[in-house]
Amino acid sequence: MNAYLEKFVNNTFNKPKKALDLGAGNFFDVACLKQLGWQAYGVDLITGVNLEKPYLSPKEPFDLVYSNYVIHKLKHPEQLIHTAWRNLKPGGWIFIHTFHKNDKNSKSALTERWFKKILGKYGFNSAQYKTFAFYDNAANHKHWHKILEVKGRKI
Numbered sequence: 001m002n003a004y005l006e007k008f009v010n011n012t013f014n015k016p017k018k019a020l021d022l023g024a025g026n027f028f029d030v031a032c033l034k035q036l037g038w039q040a041y042g043v044d045l046i047t048g049v050n051l052e053k054p055y056l057s058p059k060e061p062f063d064l065v066y067s068n069y070v071i072h073k074l075k076h077p078e079q080l081i082h083t084a085w086r087n088l089k090p091g092g093w094i095f096i097h098t099f100h101k102n103d104k105n106s107k108s109a110l111t112e113r114w115f116k117k118i119l120g121k122y123g124f125n126s127a128q129y130k131t132f133a134f135y136d137n138a139a140n141h142k143h144w145h146k147i148l149e150v151k152g153r154k155i
């Protein structure tokens with residue numbers, strides 16, 4: 001499981017709840033959350049959900065909506081924040097990992113400033129932003145990334 005997501009979940013929730021993964025890829029994090037007792041669901045282009053457009057899950061509302069390494073791929077990244085907001089309970093959390101604009105190994109235009117503006121627009125509070133270096137050790141990668149972690153709570 002994404003170690004940062006696991007840490008966030010353990011620090012934020014005192015018991016397993018309900019989560020939605022936006023751009024779940026191979027659904028590994030969804031499977032890990034289920035192992036921890038969560039009701040976890042995921043969507044992705046490969047399951048027929050295009051996050052460039054609004055998406056409302058039949059399982060909403062959620063306690064946690066998270067999305068890792070997806071938003072920087074979208075032409076309309078604000079749409080993903082709006083989708084997270086619509087699928088969350090009041091008091092629910094958004095958690096995002098993406099590549100920072102200054103990451104030399106990815107094409108991303110996203111900055112902390114952009115997230116602050118958009119999260120503010122949708123009424124998230126307690127927002128926290130962290131930028132850190134992460135070494136991608138996968139075969140054919142082997143390089144550093146500049147990761148942006150975004151967490152916020154729906155009012």
Ligand SMILES: C[S@@+](CC[C@H](N)C(=O)[O-])C[C@H]1O[C@@H](n2cnc3c(N)ncnc32)[C@H](O)[C@@H]1O
Pocket residue numbers: 002022023024025026043044045046049050051052067068069070073074
């Ligand atoms: C780098 S993978 C990340 C997968 C997973 N979140 C993780 O952390 O391992 C990016 C994922 O975003 C999905 N994706 C890209 N554009 C999308 C779109 N417009 N709508 C839905 N999913 C999209 C891809 O299909 C892929 O599974």
